[in-house]
Amino acid sequence: MPCTDGGPSAEQVFEARAMPAVLCAVFTELDRTGELAALLSMCDWTEAGVTGEWVRLWWENHKAQDARRRDYERQVAARARLRAEAIGRLTPEERDALGVRP
Numbered sequence: 742m743p744c745t746d747g748g749p750s751a752e753q754v755f756e757a758r759a760m761p762a763v764l765c766a767v768f769t770e771l772d773r774t775g776e777l778a779a780l781l782s783m784c785d786w787t788e789a790g791v792t793g794e795w796v797r798l799w800w801e802n803h804k805a806q807d808a809r810r811r812d813y814e815r816q817v818a819a820r821a822r823l824r825a826e827a828i829g830r831l832t833p834e835e836r837d838a839l840g841v842r843p
Contacts, residue, residue: 761803768800 771777786793
């Protein structure tokens with residue numbers, strides 16, 4: 742019999758991580774086309790076990806998290822470009838002295 746601590750299965754973990762990504766993709770497109778609010782107003786939130794307000798707040802928070810992540814990724818990319826440009830201006834001898842690879 743396999744050992745288990747009763748925690749979530751690999752499939753449950755995958756679903757917990759994948760579902761926000763799926764919702765994000767669908768909500769983004771519906772938001773872009775202006776159809777999200779209408780669709781959300783047609784849902785039976787009692788059957789779903791959440792409120793429409795909870796879903797709207799989740800979406801607003803998720804969009805804010807995505808915006809912060811994209812800002813961070815832009816900063817990292819800009820820093821990498823700046824580093825590459827600076828290294829590109831160094832002579833091979835200067836790169837060797839600094840232990841820097843192009």
